[in-house]
Amino acid sequence: MFTDKDTFKQHFQEQFVGQLGKPLKEATSEDIYKVIGSMIREEVGKFWAQTNTSYRESGEKQVYYLSLEFLMGRLLGNNLLNLGALNVVRAGLSELGWDLEEIEEQEADAGLGNGGLGRLAACFMDSLASLQYAGHGCGIRYKYGLFEQRIVDGNQVELPDYWLQRGNVWEERRYDKRVEVSFWGRVETREENGRLVFDTVDAEGIWAVPYDVPLIGFGGRHINTLRIWSAEASENAVRQGMQAGGSYYKYLDYSRTVESITEFLYPDDSQYEGKLLRLKQQYFLCSAGLQSILRTFDKLELPYEELPNKVAIHINDTHPTLVIPELMRILIDMKGYGWDEAWSIVTRTVSYTNHTILSEALEKWPVVMVKDLLPRVYMIIEEINKRFCAELMEKYPDQPDRIAQMAVIHDDQVRMAHLAINGSHSINGVSQLHTDILKEKEMRSFYELYPERFNNKTNGITHRRWLMHANPELSRLYTESMGDGWMTNPYELSQILNYKEDAGFRQRIQQIKLRNKQKLAAYISHKFDTSVDPTSIFDVQVKRLHGYKRQLMNILHVMHLYNEIKANPSIDRVPRTFIFGAKAAPSYYLAKRIIKLINTVAETVNRDPQVRGKLKVFFLENYSVSLAERIIPAADISEQISTASKEASGTGNMKFMMNGALTIGTMDGANVEMYEMLGAENMFIFGLNAEQVNNYYQNGQYSSAGVLARDSRIAQVINQLIQPGPFCTHENEFEEIYHSLISHNDEYFVLEDFADYARAHRDIDAAYRDTENWTRKSIANLAHSGRFASDNTIHEYAREIWKLAEKKQLSMMNI
Ligand SMILES: *Cc1c(COP(=O)(O)O)cnc(C)c1O
Numbered sequence: 001m002f003t004d005k006d007t008f009k010q011h012f013q014e015q016f017v018g019q020l021g022k023p024l025k026e027a028t029s030e031d032i033y034k035v036i037g038s039m040i041r042e043e044v045g046k047f048w049a050q051t052n053t054s055y056r057e058s059g060e061k062q063v064y065y066l067s068l069e070f071l072m073g074r075l076l077g078n079n080l081l082n083l084g085a086l087n088v089v090r091a092g093l094s095e096l097g098w099d100l101e102e103i104e105e106q107e108a109d110a111g112l113g114n115g116g117l118g119r120l121a122a123c124f125m126d127s128l129a130s131l132q133y134a135g136h137g138c139g140i141r142y143k144y145g146l147f148e149q150r151i152v153d154g155n156q157v158e159l160p161d162y163w164l165q166r167g168n169v170w171e172e173r174r175y176d177k178r179v180e181v182s183f184w185g186r187v188e189t190r191e192e193n194g195r196l197v198f199d200t201v202d203a204e205g206i207w208a209v210p211y212d213v214p215l216i217g218f219g220g221r222h223i224n225t226l227r228i229w230s231a232e233a234s235e236n237a238v239r240q241g242m243q244a245g246g247s248y249y250k251y252l253d254y255s256r257t258v259e260s261i262t263e264f265l266y267p268d269d270s271q272y273e274g275k276l277l278r279l280k281q282q283y284f285l286c287s288a289g290l291q292s293i294l295r296t297f298d299k300l301e302l303p304y305e306e307l308p309n310k311v312a313i314h315i316n317d318t319h320p321t322l323v324i325p326e327l328m329r330i331l332i333d334m335k336g337y338g339w340d341e342a343w344s345i346v347t348r349t350v351s352y353t354n355h356t357i358l359s360e361a362l363e364k365w366p367v368v369m370v371k372d373l374l375p376r377v378y379m380i381i382e383e384i385n386k387r388f389c390a391e392l393m394e395k396y397p398d399q400p401d402r403i404a405q406m407a408v409i410h411d412d413q414v415r416m417a418h419l420a421i422n423g424s425h426s427i428n429g430v431s432q433l434h435t436d437i438l439k440e441k442e443m444r445s446f447y448e449l450y451p452e453r454f455n456n457k458t459n460g461i462t463h464r465r466w467l468m469h470a471n472p473e474l475s476r477l478y479t480e481s482m483g484d485g486w487m488t489n490p491y492e493l494s495q496i497l498n499y500k501e502d503a504g505f506r507q508r509i510q511q512i513k514l515r516n517k518q519k520l521a522a523y524i525s526h527k528f529d530t531s532v533d534p535t536s537i538f539d540v541q542v543k544r545l546h547g548y549k550r551q552l553m554n555i556l557h558v559m560h561l562y563n564e565i566k567a568n569p570s571i572d573r574v575p576r577t578f579i580f581g582a583k584a585a586p587s588y589y590l591a592k593r594i595i596k597l598i599n600t601v602a603e604t605v606n607r608d609p610q611v612r613g614k615l616k617v618f619f620l621e622n623y624s625v626s627l628a629e630r631i632i633p634a635a636d637i638s639e640q641i642s643t644a645s646k647e648a649s650g651t652g653n654m655k656f657m658m659n660g661a662l663t664i665g666t667m668d669g670a671n672v673e674m675y676e677m678l679g680a681e682n683m684f685i686f687g688l689n690a691e692q693v694n695n696y697y698q699n700g701q702y703s704s705a706g707v708l709a710r711d712s713r714i715a716q717v718i719n720q721l722i723q724p725g726p727f728c729t730h731e732n733e734f735e736e737i738y739h740s741l742i743s744h745n746d747e748y749f750v751l752e753d754f755a756d757y758a759r760a761h762r763d764i765d766a767a768y769r770d771t772e773n774w775t776r777k778s779i780a781n782l783a784h785s786g787r788f789a790s791d792n793t794i795h796e797y798a799r800e801i802w803k804l805a806e807k808k809q810l811s812m813m814n815i
Pocket residue numbers: 114115116119542543544623624625628649650651652653655
């Protein structure tokens with residue numbers, strides 16, 4: 001179908017008429033999108049089936065990546081890329097008068113995630129399939145993904161993201177594979193052949209219906225599965241309801257209540273929501289996922305002692321931790337295993353990734369909630385806790401505090417991280433610094449107890465989406481210069497270091513960056529109806545809005561730059577365009593005020609003729625995967641400025657690096673590992689390090705008011721938050737922000753790091769003037785970015801955590 005342009009065109013024209021029953025000349029872009037989508041589905045169907053058959057026949061170990069979030073973005077372009085059909089389809093469509101990029105725009109982003117954690121899951125799916133591992137995703141098919149953000153009068157307004165409105169060409173509903181998930185009820189105990197047996201009675205059973213999405217590996221032959229589950233009322237409930245004299249309307253109400261379980265994604269990033277519905281979502285995923293995993297395992301007709309050799313279950317953060325007690329329940333109550341045997345099977349099967357040390361993100365469920373919703377599961381959690389505390393008691397007989405501090409159940413709460421550590425054989429952090437902090441501080445007592453379980457797996461990103469698809473011109477230059485080996489072995493990107501001193505190559509790099517900037521400038525110009533200078537420095541911070549990520553420091557610094565120009569209009573500065581993109585959790589008030597501040601500053605700066613040509617500020621609404629793909633290839637500067645120790649890894653930092661932006665950043669998360677490779681000459685590092693931040697928290701000697709007293713530039717900016725002037729229409733307009741910095745002593749050290757941040761920005765200004773040297777730095781970033789390809793990360797997970805058989809190195813020869 002996709003072998004060459006003419007074959008494609010012929011198939012496409014036939015399919016179009018066949019599927020839509022109208023002539024091609026009446027086509028809309030959406031029609032074209034749907035037809036190409038269905039052609040891809042048809043093309044890969046055979047290989048999808050073959051991949052599954054080969055799994056069944058070989059009996060090779062299967063990995064299931066359980067995650068409440070998969071931030072997939074659009075699939076059309078990446079599927080075409082991995083099928084090797086991108087150029088054929090682009091050329092074929094072009095001859096028919098259509099532009100592929102415009103067709104791609106028809107697809108709704110699959111926004112089933114909040115930010116980094118969900119995007120990591122998506123990058124991992126691409127790497128697993130491309131490296132031909134037997135690895136699948138298991139998630140929830142939310143009817144509404146992450147809200148759509150609009151900016152109205154400078155404020156964030158949330159709109160529902162009904163991404164399924166126009167259908168979803170990629171998914172396959174598999175009603176025959178539905179399973180039942182039970183909530184509520186009570187546990188009855190009886191004796192059977194000298195054994196205690198537990199039955200849950202009066203439970204409410206609902207259907208979990210799977211929808212399968214093919215995950216097309218690079219080369220198009222290896223197809224894994226993303227299985228996302230949707231909640232539906234079961235006929236049983238209907239029948240029982242009717243027998244009990246329920247009305248038709250009551251049933252409709254009931255049905256809606258059931259469906260509400262998979263209605264929407266919780267929009268909180270690095271913040272925990274203790275709502276019952278969220279707990280329901282978590283158990284729904286764990287129960288449905290496990291049933292389908294075990295059904296596949298059962299086909300092998302092996303005893304469950306073999307489960308850890310055939311199945312690895314990985315949990316993405318603590319959200320799916322209930323798989324641990326749920327698998328215990330199945331093994332004990334349904335398969336007849338004793339506690340110790342079952343526990344050994346579970347702990348050898350499950351592994352866990354920790355994503356954050358922010359205390360507000362740690363999941364703790366009230367005991368009463370878990371007990372009511374999941375009575376039998378709760379009994380098992382209680383038993384896990386009892387046995388764990390006994391183990392601790394034996395080990396640390398004279399340290400009762402330590403036992404309380406480590407227990408799974410404490411203060412009438414179930415601590416999910418403790419349960420996850422207890423029930424898995426591997427606990428990994430997502431960057432070296434983050435893992436070190438886990439071991440030395442946050443989870444120190446667990447590390448002392450189980451040192452062999454802790455390990456690091458630094459995050460990665462798929463170079464297929466973030467380089468090949470997002471930056472096709474750069475990809476073309478690579479292949480022209482050094483062949484296509486880098487596509488299957490991204491470490492080969494380091495070969496471009498050979499061209500660093502080649503003036504012609506540097507010029508090509510400069511031209512590509514300029515063209516990417518021109519494209520983004522056109523997009524922004526169109527949105528804001530204003531001109532954007534593509535030769536100015538594009539300085540970008542795009543990520544979720546959060547105190548620790550310090551968008552506030554960035555915008556305060558922009559205010560300072562504005563003040564500087566106003567005080568000295570002839571000041572010599574390289575023109576800058578600051579670009580922001582960030583969604584705030586709807587309930588995160590301070591974050592929303594920061595969005596308002598950014599938009600207020602943008603308005604003042606952009607309409608002031610005195611700074612025209614020197615400074616511009618834009619807040620691009622609705623930051624999402626597809627918007628990221630537009631913005632990142634056009635960035636000169638990547639802002640990775642979190643308070644040291646707070647950002648577990650970051651993956652945005654890696655995307656920018658892979659597109660040749662230079663980073664201004666703190667020694668936090670994976671920035672540290674970038675710095676180890678790039679050195680001070682290729683990165684702009686500033687600010688407190690993790691140890692200094694920790695010392696401040698420990699000794700309490702930080703005073704933000706003290707910083708103000710010492711630095712008049714900061715004092716001026718801070719006053720502008722509350723006094724009518726360029727950024728404040730009325731008194732105290734931004735008083736909450738002001739108070740977070742002054743009355744609440746600046747939890748994230750924005751003021752403390754401000755001076756060094758401003759210094760680093762001056763270094764950027766100086767460095768950018770030397771175009772050739774700047775390009776050399778950019779090339780160093782590009783060259784070392786292969787290290788952060790998720791293919792490497794996945795090889796490490798496969799080898800060290802999941803214990804999969806080695807895969808031979810792929811090459812373009814066998815793709
Ligand atoms: C990569 C990505 C993130 C994560 O960005 P960080 O800078 O690592 O926080 C969040 N949202 C989207 C849409 C992304 O593509």
